[in-house]
Amino acid sequence: MFPELGQFALVLALLLAFVQCALPIYGAWRGNAVLIGVARPAVAGQAVFVALAFGLLTHAFVTQDFSVAYVAQNSNLSLPWYYRFPAVWGAHEGSLLLWVLILNIWSVAVAALSRRLPDALMARVLGVLGFISFGFLLFTILTSNPFLRHIPALADGNDLNPILQDPGLIMHPPMLYTGYVGFSVAFAFGIASLLGGELDVAWVRWARPWTNVAWAFLTLGISLGSWWAYYVLGWGGWWFWDPVENASFMPWLVGTALIHSQAVTEKRGSFRAWTLLLSIFAFSLSLLGTFLVRSGVLTSVHAFASDPKRGMFILAFLGVVVGGSLLIYALRAPKIAGGKPFHLLSRETLLLVNNLMFACAAAMVLLGTLYPLIGDALDAGRISVGPPYFGFMFVLLMLPIACLLPLGPFFRWATADWRATWRALRPALAVAIVAAVVAKMLTRDLPLRGVAGVAASLWVALGIALYALRRWRDAPRGKRYTPEMLGMIAAHFGVALFLAGVLGTEATSVERDLRLAPNEKVDIGGLDFRFRGVERKPGPNYLADEGTIEVSRDDKLITTLHPQKRQYSGGGQIQTISDIDPGLFRDLYVALGEPLDQGAWAVRVYVKPFVRWIWLGGLCMMLGGFLAAADRRFRTLPERSELAAREAMPKLAEAKA
Amino acid sequence: MRLLPLAVFAALVCLLAFGIHWNEHHEMTEVPSPLIGKPAPDFTLPYLYEADKTLSRSELLGKPYVLNVFGSWCPTCQYEHPILTDSVKKLGIKLVGLDWRDDPDDAKRWLAQFGNPYDAVITDRDGRAGIDFGVYMAPESFLVDAQGMIRYKRIGMFTPELVRSELLPRIAELAKPLQATP
Numbered sequence: 001m002f003p004e005l006g007q008f009a010l011v012l013a014l015l016l017a018f019v020q021c022a023l024p025i026y027g028a029w030r031g032n033a034v035l036i037g038v039a040r041p042a043v044a045g046q047a048v049f050v051a052l053a054f055g056l057l058t059h060a061f062v063t064q065d066f067s068v069a070y071v072a073q074n075s076n077l078s079l080p081w082y083y084r085f086p087a088v089w090g091a092h093e094g095s096l097l098l099w100v101l102i103l104n105i106w107s108v109a110v111a112a113l114s115r116r117l118p119d120a121l122m123a124r125v126l127g128v129l130g131f132i133s134f135g136f137l138l139f140t141i142l143t144s145n146p147f148l149r150h151i152p153a154l155a156d157g158n159d160l161n162p163i164l165q166d167p168g169l170i171m172h173p174p175m176l177y178t179g180y181v182g183f184s185v186a187f188a189f190g191i192a193s194l195l196g197g198e199l200d201v202a203w204v205r206w207a208r209p210w211t212n213v214a215w216a217f218l219t220l221g222i223s224l225g226s227w228w229a230y231y232v233l234g235w236g237g238w239w240f241w242d243p244v245e246n247a248s249f250m251p252w253l254v255g256t257a258l259i260h261s262q263a264v265t266e267k268r269g270s271f272r273a274w275t276l277l278l279s280i281f282a283f284s285l286s287l288l289g290t291f292l293v294r295s296g297v298l299t300s301v302h303a304f305a306s307d308p309k310r311g312m313f314i315l316a317f318l319g320v321v322v323g324g325s326l327l328i329y330a331l332r333a334p335k336i337a338g339g340k341p342f343h344l345l346s347r348e349t350l351l352l353v354n355n356l357m358f359a360c361a362a363a364m365v366l367l368g369t370l371y372p373l374i375g376d377a378l379d380a381g382r383i384s385v386g387p388p389y390f391g392f393m394f395v396l397l398m399l400p401i402a403c404l405l406p407l408g409p410f411f412r413w414a415t416a417d418w419r420a421t422w423r424a425l426r427p428a429l430a431v432a433i434v435a436a437v438v439a440k441m442l443t444r445d446l447p448l449r450g451v452a453g454v455a456a457s458l459w460v461a462l463g464i465a466l467y468a469l470r471r472w473r474d475a476p477r478g479k480r481y482t483p484e485m486l487g488m489i490a491a492h493f494g495v496a497l498f499l500a501g502v503l504g505t506e507a508t509s510v511e512r513d514l515r516l517a518p519n520e521k522v523d524i525g526g527l528d529f530r531f532r533g534v535e536r537k538p539g540p541n542y543l544a545d546e547g548t549i550e551v552s553r554d555d556k557l558i559t560t561l562h563p564q565k566r567q568y569s570g571g572g573q574i575q576t577i578s579d580i581d582p583g584l585f586r587d588l589y590v591a592l593g594e595p596l597d598q599g600a601w602a603v604r605v606y607v608k609p610f611v612r613w614i615w616l617g618g619l620c621m622m623l624g625g626f627l628a629a630a631d632r633r634f635r636t637l638p639e640r641s642e643l644a645a646r647e648a649m650p651k652l653a654e655a656k657a
Numbered sequence: 658m659r660l661l662p663l664a665v666f667a668a669l670v671c672l673l674a675f676g677i678h679w680n681e682h683h684e685m686t687e688v689p690s691p692l693i694g695k696p697a698p699d700f701t702l703p704y705l706y707e708a709d710k711t712l713s714r715s716e717l718l719g720k721p722y723v724l725n726v727f728g729s730w731c732p733t734c735q736y737e738h739p740i741l742t743d744s745v746k747k748l749g750i751k752l753v754g755l756d757w758r759d760d761p762d763d764a765k766r767w768l769a770q771f772g773n774p775y776d777a778v779i780t781d782r783d784g785r786a787g788i789d790f791g792v793y794m795a796p797e798s799f800l801v802d803a804q805g806m807i808r809y810k811r812i813g814m815f816t817p818e819l820v821r822s823e824l825l826p827r828i829a830e831l832a833k834p835l836q837a838t839p
Contacts, residue, residue: 277662
């Protein structure tokens with residue numbers, strides 16, 4: 001009975017989503033306060049039913065109700081209880097329900113925390129969110145119902161994909177979706193302001209904290225995914241430019257551009273049209289990512305079982321949402337004007353460069369991801385562009401970002417004092433160059449990437465530190481750092497950590513594939529790795545070959561590593577579990593290959609310095625996003641005089657022109 | 658100018674719709690290749706590790722083998738790689754790697770990094786042999802029997818299930834002569 005109840009809850013949620021979309025938007029257009037008032041209760045009602053449906057699906061997993069086809073396909077009797085929860089989103093149907101649930105959580109948060117905003121604007125914002133939810137609920141019910149029965153019930157289920165049976169995966173999809181879906185709020189604010197014709201900059205101020213929080217979650221989600229790939233997939237890589245990784249990375253790139261352009265629009269009134277477009281793009285790319293992952297158009301490890309019907313539905317929905325918003329944009333854009341004028345040497349220019357680079361990077365990734373499709377369309381054969389293309393292009397586009405980043409905080413709005421900035425940043429540049437030269441002299445075989453890593457990360461980190469120091473010295477106590485500024489400092493410091501991690505690990509990693517007989521010893525990077533052989537060990541739902549490798553330096557034992565090779569009982573799938581001795585300055589990474597003759601095994605041994613800094617950088621960026629969003633300034637209405645002043649400027653500019 | 662984003666987006670939607678259409682009409686993994694049941698195309702290709710030596714179709718006669726088309730530039734091959742190592746190799750059949758449209762040095766580096774599951778690796782740098790085999794993406798795999806006949810083709814990566822449900826029964830069938838299977 002419970003699955004039917006879940007089905008019922010989904011249908012009710014669908015109806016409420018329709019109400020949440022249609023009535024408030026119509027009411028806002030007609031100025032009807034009663035219809036506008038429907039928005040918040042509809043949001044709450046829809047969220048209750050979606051949460052109910054999600055709870056019931058979880059219940060089916062926990063109680064192992066194999067009469068539900070989705071449960072039978074994605075779990076079995078031997079699945080430990082703690083993996084039955086993430087199993088809910090282990091495949092297409094459930095993860096779609098998670099998507100809708102998270103969208104509803106965002107909607108509830110917007111409805112609850114934006115009580116001080118104008119009612120008509122809120123009605124439109126919640127209406128747009130309702131429309132998105134409506135589309136996805138319809139998609140779930142028509143093509144991907146997780147509550148379909150399989151009668152008679154199966155005695156035992158298939159298995160949850162063993163690659164997903166991992167603690168990292170409990171958190172990765174929810175965080176990623178929270179970020180993905182969170183961009184819908186900035187999108188909704190943008191569309192609401194276009195619909196209402198209120199093209200002033202107030203909406204940007206209200207949308208900023210939401211965008212920052214969404215971006216922070218997405219950063220966390222991507223970092224978790226990268227970390228998970230690093231220790232689960234057994235190749236020691238942390239980024240693969242896989243189509244699905246790209247699908248999450250494109251919204252991140254555009255989202256990064258968006259949070260910067262929102263800052264300009266909110267503070268200076270410039271870049272209004274651009275901010276609107278970026279809000280549309282960020283969410284469109286989230287939708288596009290959903291399409292790419294679930295339509296089977298591109299092949300990937302992440303690919304869900306594909307079904308052309310699903311692809312067609314999301315494509316149609318994508319067409320309506322994105323096409324519709326770009327159409328509204330095209331119709332209303334001429335009315336968007338203004339912003340204060342700025343000099344070539346100014347913070348605006350730097351942020352413009354940032355925006356251009358991030359937008360180009362997103363376009364570059366999009367092109368690379370769609371390349372196989374374009375190849376088919378032009379009848380040129382299916383071509384796959386791999387890491388060489390992405391790696392080269394991405395570094396090329398991000399190089400200006402790393403070089404210009406420390407200048408940003410020092411440059412003032414409108415017109416910057418070049419000499420003062422130069423004086424302030426001189427020490428950072430000097431230290432970065434000297435350190436790079438010293439690093440090159442100390443380790444002669446350090447590749448160029450390593451030298452660049454030392455210089456770039458020190459330049460960014462010291463540049464930001466110098467700015468923090470200057471605020472401490474110059475600003476009066478209590479006004480030194482606003483949360484927004486702290487967020488900026490933390491996120492940019494994260495960039496420095498990330499640069500150090502990526503370039504450091506790429507330049508200095510030692511990766512060896514070895515044939516090791518029992519008790520054989522090998523010396524890598526001054527460490528002794530002794531292979532003690534392999535034993536068979538049973539797990540809750542698998543049988544493992546567990547290797548033992550002792551790592552020592554100068555005959556002093558540092559650590560003992562136990563990499564495993566598991567065979568899962570459900571589907572007989574084999575999964576390599578690497579073992580890692582983590583460290584702030586280096587990771588020791590060991591994975592079992594295949595058994596060879598006479599008890600010997602192929603063993604992968606990696607020494608990866610600084611690899612952890614990549615994710616530390618990601619965490620720092622995330623922290624920055626949350627800190628900035630916490631600024632109380634965003635939660636107040638702009639003062640009337642301030643608004644009026646802002647409105648007067650563009651008109652003046654127009655009059656002059 | 659205002660309509661530019663909309664126009665670009667419309668082009669993108671057309672491309673994606675084409676992608677779905679293409680997928681529907683190219684059930685890549687299910688429609689049998691015209692080569693199945695026919696002799697494998699003739700080839701003589703240099704080894705990756707000994708470029709001055711070559712391997713030809715006739716040298717492989719007498720024992721069945723799996724020919725796996727891969728390239729160091731191909732992300733899907735990276736995902737297929739541990740499956741080849743873990744599942745296909747366990748079947749006890751000879752595994753020949755065809756490094757397709759690839760720089761040999763990149764391929765060597767790639768195999769050094771991820772391990773080399775192949776019994777022999779040959780290179781098809783300009784993709785001519787690939788055309789003869791009808792390869793249109795990497796990875797692809799062909800099961801060739803002792804008489805040099807193509808018995809099965811897989812377009813795209815193997816998964817452990819596919820190895821068990823498709824490759825394994827076909828290898829078991831190899832004992833029977835080709836005519837017995839209608």
